[in-house]
Amino acid sequence: MDVINEEQASFEMGVVVPKRVLDQICEGYDCVEVLVNEFHKAGLIVDRVPGLNDEFLKLTAPVEVLGKAAAELKLKKRTQIGVDLQFEWDEADAFVKQSDGSLFSWCERFRCYKHMIYGIVNKSNSAIILKSDCRVVRWEPGERLLWKLEKEGIVKEVFPIHDEIKRKQLLKGWALNWWDLTNQPLDDIYAYYGAKIAIYFAFLGMYTKWLFFPAALGILVQLVDFGSLQLLILPFFFICITSWAVFFLQFWKRKNSILLARWQICYSVGAESAYKYMDSEWSSFHSSVGMIKFGTDKSEKDNIQRDEWFCHMRRFRNDAIIILSIICLQLPFELAYAHLYESIGSDIMKFGLTAVYLFAIQYFTQIGGKVSVKLIKDEKNDNSEYRSNSLIYKVFGLYFMQSYIGLLYHAILHRNFMTLRQVIIQRLIISEVLENLMENSLPYVKYSYRKYRAVCNKRKREKGITARKSYFNSRVEKEYFKPVYSASVGEELEDGLFDEFLELALQFGMIMMFACAFPPSFAFTALNNVTEIRADALKILAMYRRPCPRVAASIGAWFNIFQFLIVVSICTNCILLVCLYDRDGNWNISPGLAAILIMEHVLLLIKFVFSRIVPEEPDWVKANRMKNATQAQNMCSKQLLRNISGRRGTLVAGTRYAD
């Protein structure tokens, strides 16, 4: 196993098994040998790499083998005429190839690998006795081998591994390509990481590019003295920013639909949820409501309706619990901190208070996240998209209170704009720089620690037996030591993108909600995001294991959160304007207050009306989609009709026999 060979073949999955201790020979089949044999039988190409303490099986498969797995999985795939159909290996020509010429996208390949790896069952009639380091494992008939081995702790992990060539290309052309500013090779990212991560980077890139406009405007407002118009310049800035945000989100929807059309992901505006529903929930539905017909099973229909309402009530209850606990527990805590911060005089005390506060909210957020995950799991909803969105909303609620309530307290009750600006700068610059540093260094520390421990273990075991031999040359082992790209809350529902989006949303909220208090914040943010793009790219390419690809058609719940933040920012900016112009604090600037109130309502109206002006989907994408649907229907219309009449004939015959 030399390094060159390893780099040429693009192995895509890694399985970690214990290293065989050569001097202990037991009777019966060895687990690892059986596993490798079964992999070979399934058509996979296996490369065995010995590591320090474990052995790594690197897997890849020829396209025929993947195709057969895809056909078994009944994978839906885009065809040449643009309609998604079940994959069949014999008709592979009918399906669209990826932009890099391969038949399957990385996400599809990943599903096929998983299907093949976990699909190995004992087909014989009797249990097979497997041994591993003299431990006996009974592989029962019909049992999945890998599940069994994972349960017994023999297979430690199954994970996707990096493709060195493509990774290096991406490193050079994306992560280290600082001069591109906001441009990124999105198609390559999609091919390597799948839709969800590519959509995140597309969003981040577009957001950063659009940020340059308010950044310039913000600096202008801050630096230039407009003389007698100075009183009107902040409301003007506020109106510009709001329109900017509304248009940004609307154009993002357009861009999103263009990207999906380019990547040939099935998606239609609005019907999106239906599509996902079909994929993920269909199986559960089929059993419960598959047999309903109109007018026949009235009681069954009622049952489903009752279940539906029951489920809704439970969701409503959970949401109410979270909202009430945020309002009743978190809100007083945040206000208490803000009040103490305001009333304490000395800077040292303030620093100490902030330290205590930061420690406390870390703890609270974790508890909140855990409670949310528990409540969501309690709902027994099979729709994983719904569950992950629900978690996003709940956790965002926590962070929303945490991030903004204190600031609003400073602004509204104490009219302390100095503290407000101070805190905004502090959060924007210091915390984001720190966070970026942390994000990039923490995984490396974790990696180093795991590596160090493994080397120690190795030394301890092999002390004196053989001369020290450097096993540590395989990339797959290095990857195994790297941490998983996971979310800070609810690992099973979300991956590391959750943290990235949370950071973006909180940043967006910060600059939008307090736009009038500190216009230059947009410039800070634009600068920060330019570095963020490359830092995130570097992190995902070099610091973490390759993430499991996830299907996604949009940024999901985060889009609604951004919309919500725009609406809230309209209200908060109006409050800020009132506070700025009404320094006496008697809330009585009759014409001014009325003007601001009217402005608020007009802006809210604009927010909801303007988003209809820019269509979510460009005409040519829509035209293509329509054409495809019609074409497919026309192609198979006649045959379908014959099938239906035929089937109906047999159905009638069937009932006649039954009579």
Added chain:
Amino acid sequence: MDVINEEQASFEMGVVVPKRVLDQICEGYDCVEVLVNEFHKAGLIVDRVPGLNDEFLKLTAPVEVLGKAAAELKLKKRTQIGVDLQFEWDEADAFVKQSDGSLFSWCERFRCYKHMIYGIVNKSNSAIILKSDCRVVRWEPGERLLWKLEKEGIVKEVFPIHDEIKRKQLLKGWALNWWDLTNQPLDDIYAYYGAKIAIYFAFLGMYTKWLFFPAALGILVQLVDFGSLQLLILPFFFICITSWAVFFLQFWKRKNSILLARWQICYSVGAESAYKYMDSEWSSFHSSVGMIKFGTDKSEKDNIQRDEWFCHMRRFRNDAIIILSIICLQLPFELAYAHLYESIGSDIMKFGLTAVYLFAIQYFTQIGGKVSVKLIKDEKNDNSEYRSNSLIYKVFGLYFMQSYIGLLYHAILHRNFMTLRQVIIQRLIISEVLENLMENSLPYVKYSYRKYRAVCNKRKREKGITARKSYFNSRVEKEYFKPVYSASVGEELEDGLFDEFLELALQFGMIMMFACAFPPSFAFTALNNVTEIRADALKILAMYRRPCPRVAASIGAWFNIFQFLIVVSICTNCILLVCLYDRDGNWNISPGLAAILIMEHVLLLIKFVFSRIVPEEPDWVKANRMKNATQAQNMCSKQLLRNISGRRGTLVAGTRYAD
């Protein structure tokens, strides 16, 4: 032609042609005879009824003939497995029957009739000379006969005619069935009038049923004295009303989707627009953008994008024109009237002013409607749904200003709640009663006038020639004299339902926007709507011609208008509350004002968040839809794939030949 026969056969279309004057015999083919012959050739059954001055051709067709026309039209129809496919007569068994056992719905039948009637062309190579009362008409080869005859004024009108049996059933079971209150035989209405009218009556029924709750609450608030809580009762009432309205609209969406599932109209939440798009716009799209492929025709893609933006800009300009003219022209006029009304002392002057005002707004509204129609036509948009919605929004804008601005003026600037209540009562009771009377009597007057004129004409012509013979016994002639069910503005875009919905929306706005000023208005409205249901039913059954059926999946733009009215009502009620509690007029009830402002924002939030709690589509409807889609795809997946690979083979071969 006796009455009994006429009642038994259900003729569905009427064509009005001039009555042949028997003593004038010209050479060549007679128009009417040729027309009747061609109808016979097309498979239609023709019944010729002589009238006073015209002759009526009543048409019907056996189901086979309709089926062939449907196949020629490539009509999409729901099949047994729940997917919409192109109709084929040979496979008629595969399609779902209507609830009354017929194969085609009234709307489909109407389309087929139109196709057959207007599809008669001169298939010979030379022009045919037709004569009518010695006038010569050249029927060119390939020309449509009916268009030609309509252009020459020989065929006066083509219109759907009532089915006497069903009409009488509906009269008995629906229009005169007062004791059912809000219940209506919706399925029968759908079968007889098509989806759009049935959906209107379903909406009206549900709205009236739901109105009973706020009606009871409003009377309670008005009559009971709550002692010290009196100050809080109006805000409470306001919150109840708002939640009621939000839930009502959300549950209407549910009901709508259930109705569509029952009537088997293709509809999916959100994708609705796409569906209509396909039907109506597909043809125009196909020609312009049918050939786009990704990455190949970049310039063409740019062209389409430019066209799209150009079209949007024009729409935007038109909308801006309307909005600006409403604000700059109508608003001052309305305010001037309100101000004069407020400042004039004597009641007689007030009455005169109101008369002048009413006369003026009639005129203004007509101008506004005409300008709107002109602007919309200027947009050259082929999507008839978009055009009709655009008209609805624009005309509603006019009426919105007209109806509410004066009231708001009384409330806010003069705090004159007496005038406000007076105007509300006046509008709710007097105007609605008057309108109902007018709506029901005007068509009868028109009908009587046309009948009278026809009889006069007849008498004049036949004076002294023959003894007076009563020709006036045919129902089809009576129907011909009845007015068309048309809108007061833009007849070509909307039918009479426009006026009905406008009335409902204005009423809803009136009671919602001024709920706090006069809580019992809900009770008046509930009573009024109970009579409205039966009055409208009577009107459409007895007073008007049978309306042309129109396809619709929802109440369309009106739904958005109702949503908009709820939002506006939240704001106006808050203003009213401020005015009610702050009698001094110094806008300074600090805690109270702040509380009301907070309440407003919370309610607005609830409006947008709560509408997500109730799902638009019941689970079982969704399940059915999903099942159908999957089933259809699975059935034809293989064959489609073979087609695609096959077609691709020939395509490749084709290019090879071309090379």
